[in-house]
Amino acid sequence: MMKQNIMMALIVASMSLSASAQNNGNQPKTVAQNSYQDHFTRSLHDVMQDVSQRWGVRFKYNVDTIGKQLPYADFRIKPYSLEETLTNICKYFDFNWWKQNGNVYKIKPYEYPRRHTEEGEQMLAYLKTLYQNREQFETRKDSVRKEVRRILGIDRYMDSLVHKKPILGKVRRYDGYTVQNICIETLPGEHVFGSIYTPAKKGKHPLIICPDGHFGGGRYRADEQQRLGTLARMGAICVDFDLYGWGQSEAEYGKNSHQTDRAHVIQALNAEVLLDYMWNHRKDVDKTRIGANGGSGGGTHTVLLTVLDDRITAAAPTVNLASHFDGGCPCESGKPIQLAGHGTCNAELMAFFAPKPLLVVSDGGDWTASVPTLEYPYLQYIYNMYGAKEQVTNVHLPQERHDYGVNKRQANYDFFIRVFGLDCSKLDESKVKVEKPEVLQSVIR
Structure with a gap:
């Protein structure tokens, strides 16, 4: 028995030495x-x-x-x-x-408003199972729009508006257009600050409400002024305004106010207040031609404005629309409106705009890279229910990134020339005067 135990010990020792020799070579170590x-x-x-x-x-x-x-x-x-x-x-x-x-x-x-493209594809496939015809889609649309409004809570704020006369600045005259600052007290002690770009030519003009995005410089940056000034030269009245907690609004609310869900509501409220003022008090507004146009976060609010207000007749959200991204700032997704209807997304919210003219501008360098193969076909599917597939278009710029560059602006110009009958002979951005930020700011009296 003792001999057997000795022999077994020698065998185990030999195996251990062999394994050790292997590990000293090029063989990987055995992980416990x-x-x-x-x-x-x-x-x-x-x-x-x-x-x-x-x-x-x-x-x-x-x-x-x-x-x-x-x-x-x-x-x-x-x-x-x-x-x-x-x-x-x-x-x-x-x-x-x-x-x-x-x-x-x-x-x-984990980010609640941001998902993978495949999840957007799954969401759109699911949504299409909810409606196979126009009637079913209309039922879904009416229900979700009401719920979005309720979740956003905008009506409570609308009921509290102070309805004071706006403060209007001096009209500044340039080549083919004018600019005038506007300040409206919305809620007690709170204001919206913006500018109105108006064609120099007299007559009735389409109106375009232009929510701003998070590009550096806010609404005072050069490309914003170029876009609105050019649209005005071609014949459209354009109104833009500060983001909540940006520009003059920052001095009123504080820098950190933008990173709150209140920003989501107030920015939507400000768009509605400005639209109401222009609709009710500007005799040069053609009420049959009301547009919405913005980029990035301004695109999010362009989509939201079409959900909230039936007066919008044409929309052009730019470098924004996706089924898998709700907007990465609380001013876009602070209120969980995408939970309406047991789950929706910006692509479906935008589809509720059918059959009115719609342009979606996308690029290859951000979340809108999926638009040509995912969101645009979905929108065409919905528009086709109305026999209006040609009313939705997509300009995709695969080599470009997230900005409001000249090609994105050109796509906006072409769209509004077509749907609002603007004068394309006035399309010349070099004629637009880029004003200093302080010139675009209102003085509260």
């Missing part, structure tokens, strides 16, 4: 197996290193991964899909992944 008892837990850092090596990708982190442990770690790794693997890992920590350029992926905190 985790166990059922510890829920197959591994360090998140180690798991992500393994994933990086397996698929040959790099990760950037906007989250803290130090000390985090992942249970059932190896079971979350799917050898057939990197992205399913990342989803399985990230959801445990309420993270999300986003593909960047090339082989780089960014790991970020």
Whole structure:
């Protein structure tokens, strides 16, 4: 018996030496197996290193991964899909992944208004099961629009308006158009600040309400003035206004006010107040031609304005519309209006505008890259229910990024020339005077 035990010990020792010799060579070390008892837990850092090596990708982190442990770690790794693997890992920590350029992926905190393109595709497919004809779509539209209004809570604010006369600045005259500042007290002690761009030519003109986006400089930047001044030279009255907590509004509400859900409501309210003023008090407004046009966050509010107000007859949301993105700022998604109707998205909200003329401008460098293959076909499907498929158009700029550059502005010009009969011979941005910010600001008396 003793001889057998000695022989067994020699055999085990020999095997151990052999394994050690192999590990001193080029063979990988054997990693100790985790166990059922510890829920197959591994360090998140180690798991992500393994994933990086397996698929040959790099990760950037906007989250803290130090000390985090992942249970059932190896079971979350799917050898057939990197992205399913990342989803399985990230959801445990309420993270999300986003593909960047090339082989780089960014790991970020979960964002409720931002989803993957595939989720937008699934949402639109689901929505299409809710209506197979125009009548069913109209029923859905009426219900969701009412619920959006309720969730936004705008009627409570509208009922509290003070209805004071606006403060109008001196009319400044330029080549083919004028600019006049406007300030309206909306709620007690609160104001909306904006500017009115008007054609120099007398007569009835279409009106375009222009919510602003988050581009640097706000409504005072050059491309905003160029766009509105050019549209005015061609024959449209245009009105823009400060974002809540930006520009003059920042002095009134404070810098941090923009990062609140109140911004979502007040910006919509301000658009309505300005539209009401122009509608009721400007005799040069043609009430049959009312437009909405803005980019980025201004595009979000262009969509929202069409949901809230039936007076809008043509709309051009620019570098904004997507089924998988609600808007990354509280001024766009602070109120959960996308929960209306048991779930909706900006593409469906925009589809409620059918069959009126609609232009969607998109590019290849932001979330609107999916528009030509996803949101635009969906909009065509809805417009086709009304026999008006030709009334919705998409200008896609695949080589461009998120801005309000000249090609985006040109798409806006072409659209409003067509639907509002503007004078294309006046299309010359070089004729627009770019004013200093202080000139565009109102003086409260």
